[in-house]
Amino acid sequence: MTSVAKSAPRHQRFGYRINAVGVAGALVVGFWIVVALAAPAIVPHPIGDIVDTDYFGPISRELWLGSDYLGRDMTSRILMGARYTLGISIASVIIAGVSGVMLGMIAAITGGVVDMVLSRFLDALNSIPSKLFSLVVVAAVGSSIPVLIVTMAVIYIPGAFRFARALAVNINTMDFVVVARIRGESLFYLIRAEILPNIIGPVLVDLGLRFVFIVLLLSGLSFLGLGVKPPYADWGALVRENIGGLPYAAPAVIVPSLAIASLTIAVNLLIDNLPTKIRDRENS
Amino acid sequence: MKHRIVSLVLARLAIALVTAIIVSFAVFFATAMLPGDTATILLGQAATPEAVEGLRKAMHLDDPAIFRFLRWLAGVVHGDLGVSYANNMPVAKLISGRLVNTLKLAGLTAVISVPLALTLGITAAMLRNTLYDRCLTIAIIGVVSVPEFMIATLAVLLFAVYLNWLPAVSFTSEIRTVYDFARAYAMPVVTLTVVISAQMIRMSRAAVVETLNTPYVEMALLKGASRGRLVFHHALPNALGPIVNAVALSLSYLLGGVIIVETVFNYPGIAKLMVDAVSTRDLPLIQSCAIIFCFGYLFLTTTADIIAILSNPRLR
Numbered sequence: 001m002t003s004v005a006k007s008a009p010r011h012q013r014f015g016y017r018i019n020a021v022g023v024a025g026a027l028v029v030g031f032w033i034v035v036a037l038a039a040p041a042i043v044p045h046p047i048g049d050i051v052d053t054d055y056f057g058p059i060s061r062e063l064w065l066g067s068d069y070l071g072r073d074m075t076s077r078i079l080m081g082a083r084y085t086l087g088i089s090i091a092s093v094i095i096a097g098v099s100g101v102m103l104g105m106i107a108a109i110t111g112g113v114v115d116m117v118l119s120r121f122l123d124a125l126n127s128i129p130s131k132l133f134s135l136v137v138v139a140a141v142g143s144s145i146p147v148l149i150v151t152m153a154v155i156y157i158p159g160a161f162r163f164a165r166a167l168a169v170n171i172n173t174m175d176f177v178v179v180a181r182i183r184g185e186s187l188f189y190l191i192r193a194e195i196l197p198n199i200i201g202p203v204l205v206d207l208g209l210r211f212v213f214i215v216l217l218l219s220g221l222s223f224l225g226l227g228v229k230p231p232y233a234d235w236g237a238l239v240r241e242n243i244g245g246l247p248y249a250a251p252a253v254i255v256p257s258l259a260i261a262s263l264t265i266a267v268n269l270l271i272d273n274l275p276t277k278i279r280d281r282e283n284s
Numbered sequence: 285m286k287h288r289i290v291s292l293v294l295a296r297l298a299i300a301l302v303t304a305i306i307v308s309f310a311v312f313f314a315t316a317m318l319p320g321d322t323a324t325i326l327l328g329q330a331a332t333p334e335a336v337e338g339l340r341k342a343m344h345l346d347d348p349a350i351f352r353f354l355r356w357l358a359g360v361v362h363g364d365l366g367v368s369y370a371n372n373m374p375v376a377k378l379i380s381g382r383l384v385n386t387l388k389l390a391g392l393t394a395v396i397s398v399p400l401a402l403t404l405g406i407t408a409a410m411l412r413n414t415l416y417d418r419c420l421t422i423a424i425i426g427v428v429s430v431p432e433f434m435i436a437t438l439a440v441l442l443f444a445v446y447l448n449w450l451p452a453v454s455f456t457s458e459i460r461t462v463y464d465f466a467r468a469y470a471m472p473v474v475t476l477t478v479v480i481s482a483q484m485i486r487m488s489r490a491a492v493v494e495t496l497n498t499p500y501v502e503m504a505l506l507k508g509a510s511r512g513r514l515v516f517h518h519a520l521p522n523a524l525g526p527i528v529n530a531v532a533l534s535l536s537y538l539l540g541g542v543i544i545v546e547t548v549f550n551y552p553g554i555a556k557l558m559v560d561a562v563s564t565r566d567l568p569l570i571q572s573c574a575i576i577f578c579f580g581y582l583f584l585t586t587t588a589d590i591i592a593i594l595s596n597p598r599l600r
Contacts, residue, residue: 120299120302120306121306123303124302124303124306124307124310125306125310127303127307127578127581127582127585128307128310128311128578128581129536129539129540129577129578129581130540131539131540131543131544132539132540132543132574132577132578132581135543135558135559135562135570135574136311136314136570136574137314138562139561139562139565139567139570140314212429216429216430216431219431219433220431220432220433220543220544223431223433223544224543224544224547224559225563226559226562226563236431236433239433239434239437243437246437246440246441246445247444247445248445249441249445249446253437254437254441257430257431257433257434257437260430260431260434261426261429261430261434264429264430265425265426265429265430267429268425268428268429269425272425
């Protein structure tokens with residue numbers, strides 16, 4: 001035990017250290033964010049234009065990633081697709097995160113009936129498989145981008161809730177929170193000043209993982225033709241519309257899949273290699 | 285102490301029951317409280333108001349939603365799932381054959397993936413931090429972070445396009461020989477196995493690693509027990525509960541995977557039926573499929589929890 005106690009202070013060094021794999025992950029994520037923001041300015045061809053006489057064209061100097069099933073430029077479509085995949089996913093992870101974490105903290109601080117009802121209800125919601133839930137909603141209200149964002153947010157609220165609640169319950173028993181309660185501080189103050197600052201690191205990391213799940217769910221839905229609808233196309237929709245090119249191993253069907261994989265794997269690598277200081281306060 | 289296990293299991297079952305009710309409530313209201321009148325949809329735009337009114341009466345559409353929900357729930361319990369809008373057939377009849385197909389696919393996948401994943405997971409835990417373990421971990425991160433349809437398309441690319449072993453995307457109903465059977469099922473089963481195994485390897489590895497870190501395993505190591513004895517005699521019996529728990533949880537991932545896989549490979553299962561029903565907005569069919577999926581999922585997760593309770597030696 002003494003050796004552990006001696007080596008522990010070494011981790012308390014000032015500033016954050018991150019290893020090469022983590023940096024690589026961060027670079028890929030950053031690349032796609034820049035692409036998503038700048039897409040309309042950097043696409044080589046307008047996404048609707050038919051630029052190739054052949055369909056499922058191969059990779060060439062003119063068309064970097066070949067052409068799709070109508071002869072449209074694949075590079076432009078991927079770049080624009082980044083907007084939908086990233087935009088929708090980020091929007092729903094923010095909604096899911098803010099509402100889930102808020103509810104989690106409220107449940108932890110209030111306790112009692114509120115806690116029990118919230119936990120039971122959200123657990124029940126959690127026991128509907130995510131793809132199934134979105135299928136039912138899409139069947140009911142049709143799929144438009146706002147509906148997709150809200151649906152996926154609702155699906156991932158229970159997870160964010162559970163995670164934040166578990167962390168907040170631990171903080172809630174600490175002396176400084178008890179003191180703040182005795183001072184008569186309001187619920188909102190307790191959340192803002194006492195609980196949230198102490199759980200924000202792990203919560204953000206957890207939201208990063210949830211972002212990956214949302215990207216996968218969105219792509220899966222679009223692939224089934226129940227997600228983003230034409231004329232818009234995210235990466236999942238690009239795979240779907242070009243699935244006819246599979247027997248020819250056309251780049252049009254492979255590249256969007258690779259784009260999804262690069263984003264999700266990069267986020268995972270980034271999170272796995274984050275400094276423990278951010279990732280998990282209790283173990284640091 | 286027996287008493288305590290029984291009460292814990294009963295409490296878990298009660299939670300499952302409450303969850304089942306909330307879930308069916310959610311499914312019913314997501315589909316039933318929609319804009320658009322069912323009677324008008326059924327009869328088409330040209331229907332006379334009297335005909336619409338008559339049908340509304342006959343289908344009890346004017347009743348308060350809570351009564352419709354209870355009536356529907358009673359029907360589900362009795363096996364009466366309603367009538368499909370699209371082709372006027374009883375939903376139970378449409379589903380039954382498809383359900384058998386899906387269970388066949390899921391069962392075959394489970395039979396292959398459980399032994400495979402457990403072997404890989406346990407050996408990876410034994411050989412922790414070796415090259416083998418690291419490669420496996422990287423492969424798992426890769427599989428877990430790509431969408432299921434990508435694994436399916438990769439399987440098609442590999443087996444049908446480059447190797448030319450199997451037909452690309454087809455499911456033949458004529459299965460006469462074992463060879464036909466293998467050809468038809470190979471790609472869906474391989475895809476699902478990869479998806480499920482990744483989860484299962486990860487969880488079983490974590491369970492065994494955790495037991496290997498306990499003081500009694502360290503004690504066994506110090507008294508000079510061999511590696512095999514350490515794992516099979518000391519660690520595994522204690523890791524059994526978490527492992528079986530992991531298996532049941534991973535199998536619940538089958539439900540998500542099967543939706544994509546059946547669509548990609550055009551497999552006539554219940555998930556394909558549901559995806560088709562979503563495009564035709566056939567609500568009774570969607571409700572029934574959703575309920576079957578949710579109950580399947582609930583059954584697996586509840587089983588996982590109960591096994592975890594039963595296998596906890598501290599409660600015995």
